[in-house]
Amino acid sequence: MNNRAVIAMSGGVDSSVAALIMKERGFDCIGVTMKLFSNDDIQISNDRTCCSLDDVEDARSVARSLGMPHYVFNFSDKFRECVIDRFIYAYENGMTPNPCIDCNRFLKFDKLFLRARELGCDRVVTGHYAKTEFDEASGRYLLKKGADETKDQSYVLYSMTQEQLAAAVFPLGGMTKTEIRAIAEKHGFINAKKHDSQDICFVPDGKYADFIEGYTHKKYPEGDFVDTQGHVLGRHRGIIRYTIGQRKGLGLSMPHPVYVSKVDPASNTVTLSKNSELFSSVLEAKDINLIPVSEMREPKRLKAKVRYRHPEAWAWVTQTGPDTIRVEFETPQRAVTSGQAVVLYDGDVVFGGGTII
Numbered sequence: 001m002n003n004r005a006v007i008a009m010s011g012g013v014d015s016s017v018a019a020l021i022m023k024e025r026g027f028d029c030i031g032v033t034m035k036l037f038s039n040d041d042i043q044i045s046n047d048r049t050c051c052s053l054d055d056v057e058d059a060r061s062v063a064r065s066l067g068m069p070h071y072v073f074n075f076s077d078k079f080r081e082c083v084i085d086r087f088i089y090a091y092e093n094g095m096t097p098n099p100c101i102d103c104n105r106f107l108k109f110d111k112l113f114l115r116a117r118e119l120g121c122d123r124v125v126t127g128h129y130a131k132t133e134f135d136e137a138s139g140r141y142l143l144k145k146g147a148d149e150t151k152d153q154s155y156v157l158y159s160m161t162q163e164q165l166a167a168a169v170f171p172l173g174g175m176t177k178t179e180i181r182a183i184a185e186k187h188g189f190i191n192a193k194k195h196d197s198q199d200i201c202f203v204p205d206g207k208y209a210d211f212i213e214g215y216t217h218k219k220y221p222e223g224d225f226v227d228t229q230g231h232v233l234g235r236h237r238g239i240i241r242y243t244i245g246q247r248k249g250l251g252l253s254m255p256h257p258v259y260v261s262k263v264d265p266a267s268n269t270v271t272l273s274k275n276s277e278l279f280s281s282v283l284e285a286k287d288i289n290l291i292p293v294s295e296m297r298e299p300k301r302l303k304a305k306v307r308y309r310h311p312e313a314w315a316w317v318t319q320t321g322p323d324t325i326r327v328e329f330e331t332p333q334r335a336v337t338s339g340q341a342v343v344l345y346d347g348d349v350v351f352g353g354g355t356i357i
Helices: 013-024 053-065 076-092 099-118 162-167 177-186 208-216
Strands: 004-008 028-035 070-074 123-125 130-135 140-145 223-226 232-236 259-264 269-273 279-290 300-305 313-321 324-334 341-346 349-356
Touching: 004 013, 004 099, 013 028, 013 053, 013 123, 013 177, 028 053, 028 099, 053 070, 076 099, 076 208, 099 123, 099 162, 140 162, 232 269, 279 313, 279 341, 324 341
Parallel strands: 004 028, 004 123, 028 070, 223 269
Antiparallel strands: 130 140, 140 349, 223 232, 259 269, 279 324, 279 349, 300 313, 300 341, 313 324, 341 349
């Protein structure tokens, strides 16, 4: 490998410090900001998105201070196809997506990798809180958790291939957010105190159903809320507004708390149940990616997460087909949701994952 690296620079403090570290390691770096959408694309009239001009200028300012060239690449077509369209399809079909996983899979570690190759760069660097490591015994690259447990992002990176892991560099994997901000302040970075983005980048106000209706120009029809016996409880405002485990925003007055337990696009119904009925012990997942091994030849006891902020839980995992796994939890898990990712851990090593079906 050569010492040329593309640094994915969002304009935030993490990617800026990642760029600094790579420069200090002696790499010949090129800063790149991915233009994923315009505000007109997503019906937003202000700059509260990750693709704002302010973010581009912040990235350019840091790159300039480090003596790096900086480019903006327009990947909006790929983002629309692989992130926004998949996001909408999931909600229209009763699932709950994780667009950050799709963005990493199809944009940062696919489209950007290809562009890096065109620029003669063998490495792609991001500000993710995760680690990579080469395992001599297996001859495979591993993905591991970041040292800062509150910021660990290994969950959204589970789909990385061996080729991608070999070329990816995560300089912040062994650091904490406090350390990173201190480094940025010491070097006078303009974004040293910039707030982290918390929402889906193309839905900055968190109103994802409003975004879908505005983007598609569709009005999703009302339908029935039903209980688990099929009795009608009231009317819902369109299935895209509901996800498994949801309690707030139902607009119903009930004698006891109720939660969304099923979204059925075929009948346009949303099933409500008691909290106790949300727990399940088994899930199946497709579109799997395994990292330390190419396949699972026998069941393995691992820890699994069924969403980004969900605690890990012990489970027995069996590969049931070339692209499917079955996960059997030792303790029932709440609100397992189709469309979300189940990610498997063997200690601090990401064993793999897939999309819950």
